[in-house]
Each structure stands twice: as C-alpha cells, then as structure tokens.
Amino acid sequence: xxxxxxxxxxxxxxxxxxxxxxxxxxxxxxxxxxxxxxxxxxxxxxxxxxxxxxxxxxxxxxxxxxxxxxxxxxxxxxxxxxxxxxxxxxxxxxxxxxxxxxxxxxxxxxxxxxxxxxxxxxxxxxxxxxxxxxxxxxxxxxxxxxxxxxxxxxxxxxxxxxxxxxxxxxxxxxxxxxxxxxxxxxxxxxxxxxxxxxxxxxxxxxxxxxxxxxxxxxxxxxxxxxxxxxxxxxxxxxxxxxxxxxxxxxxxxxxxxxxxxxxxxxxxxxxxxxxxxxxxxxxxxxxxxxxxxxxxxxxxxxxxxxxxxxxxxxxxxxxxxxxxxxxxxxxxxxxxxxxxxxxxxxxxxxx
Amino acid sequence: xxxxxxxxxxxxxxxxxxxxxxxxxxxxxxxxxxxxxxxxxxxxxxxxxxxxxxxxxxxxxxxxxxxxxxxxxxxxxxxxxxxxxxxxxxxxxxxxxxxxxxxxxxxxxxxxxxxxxxxxxxxxxxxxxxxxxxxxxxxxxxxxxxxxxxxxxxxxxxxxxxxxxxxxxxxxxxxxxxxxxxxxxxxxxxxxxxxxxxxxxxxxxxxxxxxxxxxxxxxxxxxxxxxxxxxxxxxxxxxxxxxxxxxxxxxxxxxxxxxxxxxxxxxxxxxxxxxxxxxxxxxxxxxxxxxxxxxxxxxxxxxxxxxxxxxxxxxxxxxxxxxxxxxxxxxxxxxxxxxxxxxxxxxxxxxxxxxxxxxxxxxxxxxxxxxxxxxxxxxxxxx
Numbered sequence: 226x227x228x229x230x231x232x233x234x235x236x237x238x239x240x241x242x243x244x245x246x247x248x249x250x251x252x253x254x255x256x257x258x259x260x261x262x263x264x265x266x267x268x269x270x271x272x273x274x275x276x277x278x279x280x281x282x283x284x285x286x287x288x289x290x291x292x293x294x295x296x297x298x299x300x301x302x303x304x305x306x307x308x309x310x311x312x313x314x315x316x317x318x319x320x321x322x323x324x325x326x327x328x329x330x331x332x333x334x335x336x337x338x339x340x341x342x343x344x345x346x347x348x349x350x351x352x353x354x355x356x357x358x359x360x361x362x363x364x365x366x367x368x369x370x371x372x373x374x375x376x377x378x379x380x381x382x383x384x385x386x387x388x389x390x391x392x393x394x395x396x397x398x399x400x401x402x403x404x405x406x407x408x409x410x411x412x413x414x415x416x417x418x419x420x421x422x423x424x425x426x427x428x429x430x431x432x433x434x435x436x437x438x439x440x441x442x443x444x445x446x447x448x449x450x451x452x453x454x455x456x457x458x459x460x461x462x463x464x465x466x467x468x469x470x471x472x473x474x475x476x477x478x479x480x481x482x483x484x485x486x487x488x489x490x491x492x493x494x495x496x497x498x499x500x501x502x503x504x505x506x507x508x509x510x511x512x513x514x515x516x517x518x519x520x521x522x523x524x525x526x527x528x529x530x531x532x533x534x535x536x537x538x539x540x541x542x543x544x545x546x547x548x549x550x551x552x553x554x555x556x557x558x559x560x561x562x563x564x565x566x567x568x569x570x571x572x573x574x575x576x
Numbered sequence: 577x578x579x580x581x582x583x584x585x586x587x588x589x590x591x592x593x594x595x596x597x598x599x600x601x602x603x604x605x606x607x608x609x610x611x612x613x614x615x616x617x618x619x620x621x622x623x624x625x626x627x628x629x630x631x632x633x634x635x636x637x638x639x640x641x642x643x644x645x646x647x648x649x650x651x652x653x654x655x656x657x658x659x660x661x662x663x664x665x666x667x668x669x670x671x672x673x674x675x676x677x678x679x680x681x682x683x684x685x686x687x688x689x690x691x692x693x694x695x696x697x698x699x700x701x702x703x704x705x706x707x708x709x710x711x712x713x714x715x716x717x718x719x720x721x722x723x724x725x726x727x728x729x730x731x732x733x734x735x736x737x738x739x740x741x742x743x744x745x746x747x748x749x750x751x752x753x754x755x756x757x758x759x760x761x762x763x764x765x766x767x768x769x770x771x772x773x774x775x776x777x778x779x780x781x782x783x784x785x786x787x788x789x790x791x792x793x794x795x796x797x798x799x800x801x802x803x804x805x806x807x808x809x810x811x812x813x814x815x816x817x818x819x820x821x822x823x824x825x826x827x828x829x830x831x832x833x834x835x836x837x838x839x840x841x842x843x844x845x846x847x848x849x850x851x852x853x854x855x856x857x858x859x860x861x862x863x864x865x866x867x868x869x870x871x872x873x874x875x876x877x878x879x880x881x882x883x884x885x886x887x888x889x890x891x892x893x894x895x896x897x898x899x900x901x902x903x904x905x906x907x908x909x910x911x912x913x914x915x916x917x918x919x920x921x922x923x924x925x926x927x928x929x930x931x932x933x934x935x936x937x938x939x940x941x942x943x944x945x946x947x948x949x950x951x952x953x954x955x956x957x958x959x
Contacts, residue, residue, distance in 0.1 A: 226578060226579060226580070226581060226585070226648060226872065226876065227577055227578040227876065228577060228872070228873050228876055229577065229876075230577065231577075234577075297577050447957045447958065447959060450959055451958065451959065461953075461959040464950075467949075467950075467953035467954075467957075467959040468946070468949045468950075468953065470953055470957055470959055471892075471948075471949035471950075471952035471953045471957065472949070474889070474952055474956060474957055475889050475892055475893055475952065478870055478886060478889055479863070479866035479867060479870055479889075479893060480866065482866050482867075482869035482870040482872075482873055483862070483865060483866040483869055485577070485869075485873075486579065486865075486869045488577070489577050489578070489579035490579065492577070492579075493578075493579050493580060506862050506865060509858075509859075509862050510862055510863070510866050558854075558855050558858050558859065559851075561858040561861075561862070562848075562851065562854035562855060562857075562858050565839065565848055565854060565857055565858065565861075566839075566843055566848065569836045569839075570659065570832045570833065570835075570836045571832070571861055571864070571865045573579075573865060573868060573869055573872070574579070574580070574581055574589075
C-alpha cells in the first residue's frame with residue numbers, strides 16, 4: 226500500500242504545473258480572466274502545447290496515438306488543472322468523450338478520432354440525450370460523442386448550436402442530435418456498461434480537478450488570514466476563523482484520501498462495479514467538501530472574496546460547477562443506498 | 577501508488593483476524609459487540625491472552641515485548657482487533673505509562689514495571705487532569721516536595737478513568753514551583769493506589785455509568801526511585817505520552833463495527849427502505865471510509881515513530897463519527913430509546929441513549945477537539 230506518486234508521476238506533475246503556470250493567480254492575476262473572456266473560452270495555443278506534451282492522448286493506447294497511461298497519471302494532470310482553474314476542457318473532451326471513443330469505437334474510428342484528439346486537431350465534446358444541454362464546449366467542438374439512452378453515436382457538430390458562457394468561465398451549448406450526420410460508435414446498440422465505467426473514470430478525474438481547486442482555495446485563504454489586518458491584528462489571531470480553517474483542512478484531507486483510493490481502485494481493479502462505486506464514493510465526499518470549502522473560502526476572505534477581480538470566488542464557482550457535473554451528491558447517495566446490504570463493513574484494502 | 581496489500585501483509589492480516597476471532601473468549605467479544613460495560617476480569621483475561629501471544633504491546637521496544645512491525649502492520653493489528661470486538665489492551669498500560677517507562681525510565685524501573693504492565697498484573701490509572709487543569713494541562717497544581725529520599729505529594733487529580741480497578745497511578749506533579757514557565761518544573765511519578773493518603777472518589781456520569789474518579793493526595797510519600805526519568809522533565813514525557821494517545825484515539829474499526837451492527841438492525845426492521853435512513857448510513861460509511869484511508873496515509877508517513885501532525889485530524893474526525901453513529905442509533909430506536917431501564921425491549925434500544933450520552937466525552941478527552949483544531953491551525957496551516 227502506497228499513497229505517493231512515483232518519480233515519473235512527480236515529473237509529470239511538475240511538467241503540467243509548469244505549462245499551466247500562466248493561470249496561477251500568484252503568477253498572473255489577469256491571465257485566466259482574459260482567456261475566459263475571449264472565445265472559445267480557453268487558450269488554443271496552450272491546448273496545442275498540451276497535445277505536444279502528449280497530455281491529450283494520455284489515457285489512450287500508444288497504437289491510437291496515445292501515451293498508454295492510467296488513471297493515476299490522468300489524476301495528476303487534472304489536479305494541476307484544478308489548482309489554477311485552467312479553463313481547457315480536459316476532463317470533458319479527453320477523459321469523457323475520448324474515453325467513450327476508446328472504449329467503444331471500431332479500429333477505424335479509433336485511429337481517426339483519437340489521433341485527431343491527441344494531436345489537438347479535433348476537439349471532442351460529450352452530449353447526453355437527443356437534445357443535450359449543457360454540452361461543455363459544444364459550440365467549439367469538431368466532433369460530438371452522443372449518449373442517447375445508452376447508445377453512443379458520433380458525428381460532426383450539428384448546425385444550430387446555441388452557445389453561451391457558464392458561471393465558472395467555461396463555454397457550453399445546447400445541441401440537437403441530427404441523426405442524418407451521426408454513426409454508431411463501434412458496433413452500436415446498448416453500451417450502458419461501457420458508459421458507466423467511462424463516466425466513473427471521468428467522475429474521478431473531476432474529483433481530482435476539485436481536489437486541486439480545494440487545495441488552492443484553502444492555501445489562498447490561510448495566506449489571507451495571516452496577512453489581512455483588522456482591529457490592529459492579522460486575522461489569524463481570531464480563533465473563530467482559524468478553527469474554521471482547521472475544519473476545511475480536515476475536509477480536504479479526508480477527501481484527498483478517498484479520491485486517491487478510488488483512483489487506485491480504478492488503476493488496479495478488474496471489476497467495473499468496484500470502480501463505479503469507488504468513483505461514487507469519491508464524488509460524494511468531493512461534493513460535500515467542495516461545497517464547504519467553496520463557501521468558507523469566500524466567507525473567511527470577507528468582501529474581497531465576492532469580487533471578480535480576486536481569484537478565490539472563481540474557485541467557489543468552479544467547485545460548484547464540478548459538484549453538479551457528472552452526478553451530484555444526491556445522485557451518489559441514491560446509488561450507494563442500493564449497495565448498503567452488499568457488505569457488512571467497507572474494506573478499502575480488498576477492493 | 578499501490579493499493580493492494582503485499583502477500584506478506586495480506587498473510588499478516590489473516591493471522592491477526594484468525595487470532596482475534598478464535599483466541600479471545602466469545603463472551604467478552606459479545607459484550608463488546610453489544611456495547612455493554614466490561615468488568616475488570618474481561619480486560620485482564622484478554623490482555624493476558626494477547627500478551628502470551630506477543631500481541632499486547634507491539635508498540636513497545638522489542639526487548640520489552642514489542643514487535644518490530646511496520647506502521648501498516650500495527651494499523652492492521654489495531655483494526656482487526658476492533659473489528660473482532662476485542663477490548664484493546666488497556667491504554668493506560670500499553671499506550672501511556674509503558675512507552676514512557678520504556679523510553680525514559682531507568683533500567684531498574686523497566687525491569688520492575690514493564691513485564692507486569694504488559695501482562696496487566698498491574699492496572700495503571702492516569703493522574704494528569706485536575707479540576708483547574710483540563711485542556712490547559714500545564715496549569716496543574718498537584719505538588720511533590722522533596723523530603724530526604726522521598727517525595728511528599730499533595731493535591732487532586734480528576735477524570736481518572738477506571739481508577740476503581742487501579743493498582744498504581746502515574747501522575748504529573750509540580751516539583752519546582754519557582755520554574756519560569758508553567759511547563760517547566762513538572763515531574764512524572766509512579767505510586768501505588770493503596771499508599772497512605774490516597775483517596776479515590778467515584779464520579780457518576782450522565783448515563784448513570786461509573787467510569788471516572790477523583791483522586792486526592794494527602795501527604796502521600798513516594799520514594800525518589802519512583803520518579804521516571806529526570807526531575808522537572810515530566811512535561812516532555814507527558815507530551816510524548818499524549819502524542820501516542822492521539823494516534824490510537826480514532827477508533828475507526830470499532831465505529832465501523834457499531835455502524836455495521838446498526839445496519840443489520842435497520843435491515844431487519846425494513847428501515848433501510850426509508851431513503852432518509854439509508855442516506856445516513858451511506859454518508860457515515862463514506863466518511864468512515866475516508867477516515868480509515870486517512871489513517872492509512874498517516875501511518876504510511878510516520879515511519880520515524882513520531883505522531884504525524886495529521887493525527888489531530890484523526891482524533892477530531894474519528895470522535896465526530898463515533899458520536900454520529902451513536903446518534904443514528906438513538907434516532908433508529910426512536911421513542912423506545914426512552915425505555916433505557918426496560919428489560920423487555922431489544923438490548924440495542926435500551927443501550928442506545930446511554931451510549932449516546934456517554935460518547936459525548938469522546939470529543940473532550942484525549943485533547944478536546946478544540947485543542948485538535950488549534951493544533952491543525954497552528955502546526956499544519958501556520959495560522
């Protein structure tokens with residue numbers, strides 16, 4: 226049992242942190258706002274550099290133009306994305322839409338779609354339902370992977386996308402399926418089982434993104450408490466505030482433990498149902514902690530935390546988005562309620 | 577990253593599981609499972625069985641009966657013990673005074689006390705807290721003054737858990753009232769409970785139980801060779817002891833076991849079909865899982881033997897969840913929880929409210945949860 230990253234994974238983390246540095250509010254307080262204020266809401270040059278680094282093909286087989294990496298490496302990337310709120314649609318495009326392509330498509334589709342995704346030439350989006358909303362980057366994406374009642378289709382972006390900005394600085398759209406331009410992904414038919422597994426892995430990636438964001442929001446908050454003065458002293462002199470920060474740390478560390486565990490389950494288990502429930506457990510804990518940390522980060526900052534100019538509120542907005550994307554806390558509780566009698570006690574070491 | 581246990585670790589876990597589920601008397605394990613108070617004999621018998629198998633004090637130095645285990649092995653030992661409803665080795669002996677004597681005591685003290693302490697031939701009580709020194713322990717005023725080769729102890733201790741069973745007590749006493757800081761000038765003394773001048777007075781708790789006591793010292797004579805380590809260095813030993821206390825204080829396995837037992841009850845009563853009830857089980861199981869994994873992370877990173885600062889997280893969250901499970905039990909029992917004196921209602925319902933009330937102590941002892949928040953804010957977050 227080992228919860229630490231190996232040397233290669235640490236090197237990956239450092240490299241990703243380096244390339245995303247432009248969004249770090251302590252490096253450039255304006256950059257993220259500039260990028261999210263301009264279409265398509267993310268930095269296309271950066272996206273190309275992510276492709277060059279191999280990150281857009283990270284989880285895919287080398288034969289398909291990917292890197293053949295596993296859930297732990299994806300987690301490392303997502304955590305860095307969350308840490309600086311990088312607006313690039315990594316989880317939506319690579320992990321989710323790309324993940325479905327990798328899981329279901331024919332060899333021909335796989336080569337074309339994953340090759341294009343990994344090289345940065347084609348942006349993929351995931352749409353659920355014949356009328357899908359909000360489709361993350363749905364108006365920018367070249368190719369849409371549709372999940373319509375458990376059957377998966379793929380095709381070019383249909384005409385008539387209605388695009389808009391989302392509260393967290395992202396872009397989304399309303400798309401209507403045009404059956405004349407889509408083809409089944411792979412052999413077609415019911416793909417519910419494959420979808421559930423890919424969704425679970427995307428959910429985990431989103432949890433890691435939230436972990437990065439929570440970690441940064443807490444750091445920002447503790448830094449503020451040690452510098453901001455009121456009543457002639459820095460705020461960390463007030464126990465009412467430091468105790469709340471301690472609770473945030475507790476929530477963050479418990480979440481880090483369960484999310485990291487779930488990713489190890491995804492990396493090591495051969496049992497899809499174990500991965501699906503581990504991801505649900507991670508998502509539930511992340512949703513609870515994300516809400517707490519998001520709310521308290523603003524409250525402990527006071528008025529400045531409400532301003533668009535200051536970063537911390539954007540973390541709260543992003544954490545709120547992540548909470549409600551790919552299933553919220555209530556969805557996970559509902560799912561896990563059905564598994565209560567499958568076990569006497571939960572044993573994390575035998576998953 | 578790697579989740580799976582190695583073959584050796586898995587075999588070790590199996591060995592512990594088999595031992596605890598086959599060697600400890602079923603009657604004792606049933607009593608623990610039901611949440612009944614145990615009598616002294618059950619504790620003594622269990623610890624002696626464990627000591628004979630070399631499993632009572634694995635955290636001690638090897639020459640005094642400890643085991644050269646990895647932190648993970650020690651964690652597995654502790655979890656399996658709790659899951660099997662085995663009463664843990666008496667904390668005052670195994671986790672508190674034993675390690676202090678082993679680390680700081682003279683060879684003579686070690687030889688005299690460590691074997692009977694490991695075997696529970698001596699039942700120790702803890703003499704730390706005082707009426708005016710709770711969370712602020714260093715404010716203690718019990719004093720020991722030198723008289724030839726002896727120390728004369730005067731003062732009062734309180735919250736002395738299971739002191740009614742104790743043969744000996746280890747206590748902190750002020751030996752240099754003129755010391756500059758209140759943490760200085762404290763010494764760590766051992767004395768028999770039947771010494772002339774020692775009076776034990778029981779304190780009844782809100783659940784009607786009798787667990788804790790006040791202990792009064794009135795000119796109690798203690799030979800100098802019963803002072804552990806050096807004079808006036810007691811605070812150092814106390815901090816060492818309290819650090820150990822915090823590590824074991826998150827009873828993850830025991831809380832998991834209580835919740836599992838409650839789940840069976842709820843299932844039998846068809847209560848799990850109620851989404852409100854099911855949701856509480858789901859949330860508690862999930863938080864306990866997160867806590868257990870955090871404990872695993874902490875043990876994996878505390879190889880130097882010192883308590884990890886994150887152990888405060890374990891104490892804080894561990895006791896909150898322990899309390900939350902007891903809360904769920906009272907809620908499930910509903911109006912029947914009021915029938916705590918009845919012998920006709922199911923035992924779990926009559927025990928639910930007293931257990932809930934009794935467990936309010938968990939967020940107070942072992943360094944109150946406010947103290948833990950202070951440690952997290954100060955030591956970890958730099959606030």
